[in-house]
Amino acid sequence: MADLESFRAWVADASATLTDQAEHLTDLDRAIGDGDHGTNMARGFAACAALDPEAGYNGIDAYLKMVGMTLVSTVGGASGPLYGTFFLRLAGPLAAADEVGVHQVGQALRAGVEGVVARGKAQLGDKTMYDALAPALEAFDEASRDGQDLASCLEAAALAAAAGRDATEPLVARKGRASYLGERSAGHIDPGASSATLLIEAAARTLV
């Protein structure tokens, strides 16, 4: 079971990891985008990690909404509204719960990923964060159906996300700034899929 503290730990872990990986993400983005993904993500999550624990939110859903709005206002690039939407939607199925289990987290992940798709209108293979999030969600659901616990489900999701991320390398981008490069976008791992994988990996370490 995960409680508010687990979710705060997730965001703190994500912030640390993204700060750590900022340069790597920015390098990826420089190859096929505008080269600001690492700094944007690190800035946004740092702002989230710095949210005052006493500042007027109670409950997991309220916290996640605040994280979403903070990302919206601080990330800057397209990842802002996309990850912002992810966290805002994540909050929905977790309303009025102090502790959540495998089933609710699964529902929340689904809502979050669907929010990303609705916002970005990406499809599988478009070389976007969705290429990591979709297999992660699928693996989570499968592990959940097998009756595994939250930690194992998230572990499976993280592995699937990494595989999905790696599979973006040969793809030609059809969304976002990278799509302006056309064929030239092939041969590089997508930075959005990379940051999404880092986020799921952080969840696997913390939401237990």
Place this chain on the structure above:
Amino acid sequence: MISVVVVSHSRALADAAVALAAQMAPGPDGPRVEVAAGLDDGTLGTDAAAVAAAIQRGDEASGHEGVLVLMDLGSAVLSAELALELLGPEVAGRVRLSPAPLLEGLVVAVVSARSGRDLGEVAAEAAGGLGPKTAHLLPDDGAGPCPEEPSVAGPTTSPHRVDAVELEVRGPHGLHARPAARLVACAAEVAPQTIVRVRNLTSGRGPVDALSLSRVATLDARQGHLLLAEASGPRAREVLESLTELARDGFGDLPRSGAVAEAAAVVDTTGGGVAGSGLDAAVGPVLRLDARLDGHGIPAGSVAEERVRWREALREAGERLDQLAEQARRQLGDPAAEVFEAHATLLRDPELARDVSRRLVEGQSAATAWAETVEATAAWFDQLADPYQRERAHDVRAAGERVLRLIVGAPEPESLGEGILVVEELDPGLAISLDPRAVRGVITWHGGETGHGVLIAVSRGVPVLTGEEALRDVPAGTTVAFDGRSRTVEVDPGEEVLTAFEELLDHRRRERDLALETSATPVVTTDGVPLRVRANVSSLAMARLAAQMGAQGAGLVRTEAVFGHCLQAPSVDEQAQVYGEIAAALAPHPVAIRTWDVGGDKPLPFMPTVVEANPFLGTRGLRAFVHDPRLLLDQLEAICRVAAHAEVQVLFPMVTTRSDVDLALTLLREAATRAGGDGLPPLLEVGIMIEVPAAALNVSALTEGLDLVSIGSNDLSQYALAADRGNGDLAAWSDPLEPAVLRLVRATCEGVPAGMPVGLCGALAGEPGLAGLLAGLGVSQLSAVPAAVPLVKERLRAGSMAGFREIAERALDCPDAASVRALLGQHADARRRESVSARPAGGTAR
């Protein structure tokens, strides 16, 4: 007044854009412009929360009239969409996200909002903000109309898409004028305030405003192309669903049941039948349409006055087109009516309206603004790849012309007085709609004799003289007398010339009446040689007309014209039925059915057109079926079925070599087997068209196994003389009476085995003055337009084969076409002198 919100990654960029736009609408009475740009710490980026706040401020400042949001790229669009979600449906319902490029859209939006337009209008104008720049740059780069996104972005990157559907173009002609008009009408009907943009995913053209017929047609969407329709706004889904449904029906362009019977029944090229004088000559005052009505240099009144003038003309023209469509539907059926309907839709095109409005504001007169807009739009079509689509340039000009006439107070084409119409070119629409009782004749100062419009007019019995450059500037009302047969024209003729013409007309009238009286009797020359005069037919109605005119069968059934209305290939059953009825109409005489003659200038709707550098020297006629003979086999099977009980001849077009003949015979035998026969049907005769000089010169090698040949003189002369028959500028090189062409006719007649009939079915056969010459060269069956049949018969009856042969020998010795015509003229004079003595009232030609 609505408000505007600018969303940008960069605060500096947004502020500068707002300052630039404010220059266009200075003073305090512009719209409120709110900015949401950059992040708080000054970095580049967008913030959905800040966008939501800006929209809220704008909404309040507008008194909740509405907010138009303009964005730069990428996350700006996503953030704006998220902002709408954050604001909730009530506020979001008053907000439009504009797909316009930021700066262009902002400038247009500020100007438009300041003039008090509502949200829908401002949004529509902003969406077209790129138009002037595109129009300006287009002539140099020839690119699509709205290249606001780089093509490498691929088809699905449109960042402003809220909802989208893919539409497949299934109609055989692609999204040509009529289906395009239906798409526009559908979008306009379902949700006129919703911005719908369409792009062609296959060709990369677009996106364009779906409410603009002129722009939609520039998508150059052909059969098999995939379109992407994108819509934003509360009714987006609804309009896209309607479009999906429309696309499923092929945009109304897929064949309905019974289309074949309808096609066969419509008198497709003869209009109201033979209603003209049929005399090939006419005298009367000049009527002018001023086909190139010049809208320039007309002084402009106030902007408001000019706007009223333009609006009024547009409304009146629209009403008139609706009437004409109704009339055409009654007289000629749906396809003819839809031409007028498409014109009416063009006039209601918001893209045109925007362009005209802009020009009016710049101080142009209504006439100038309209003329320039129409010409710019027509130029769009001119540069399209598909020839069928390119023809739409003509529609635009014709529809535009109608409005221009109303603006400047010139008479419309349909309300002409009585006299001789002088036009640049005789287009099919005019040829079919002109009233032959009032229009005694037509003179063109451009264009050749075999243009489609000319053929229609001639088949309706309207005298036509083409390519008279000298009459280009003759004023309306001037008396003109002309004779199409001798190609003479007199402007402002004196008493003496006028009398001579009146006598000529009188003579011809009596000759025509006599010919009509005796049209049913067969043709035997004075020295006892029997000849046949048959008719070229393009429909069942024309076959019936030909029978009335005394045609001894059909020398040429143009099957591609008979089924030209069909959008899908007619089945074997359907073809057999139509061919059977044509044969029955002309029984007991045989009908010569030419197999699909596609390519060159004859596209067949149900056959994919191959794009070739030189179509007339390309895969025309039989050549088009070498790799895939299925359509031809179906046709041959239908012909074989009819030949089981009726006298039928089959003619293969564009035969060049012996292997062409072998292929034709192989396919014919296969079709005969399919038709259930044991070998070829007993009543079937097999022949080839002689159109290629190589075939004429090698005819003896080609005719083994055949029963007849038929000379297509139009093609034979254009190939022999290397001059495009449709090109009026080449008139000096395309006279089919050049001795070289006559020698090819002679070579054909001499090359065939003794006794094999040689037909001739080009325009030459329809000129009564040439009948004797052709017979003298050895042609035994002339096939003419139905209207000319009685007179051709009469001419052949009046002479002797010995005389015809003598003329032919002398013509072959002439150095050029002019000498041949002079020779024939002398002969005609001599003949007329004879007929004068026989019939006291006869006169002289000049």
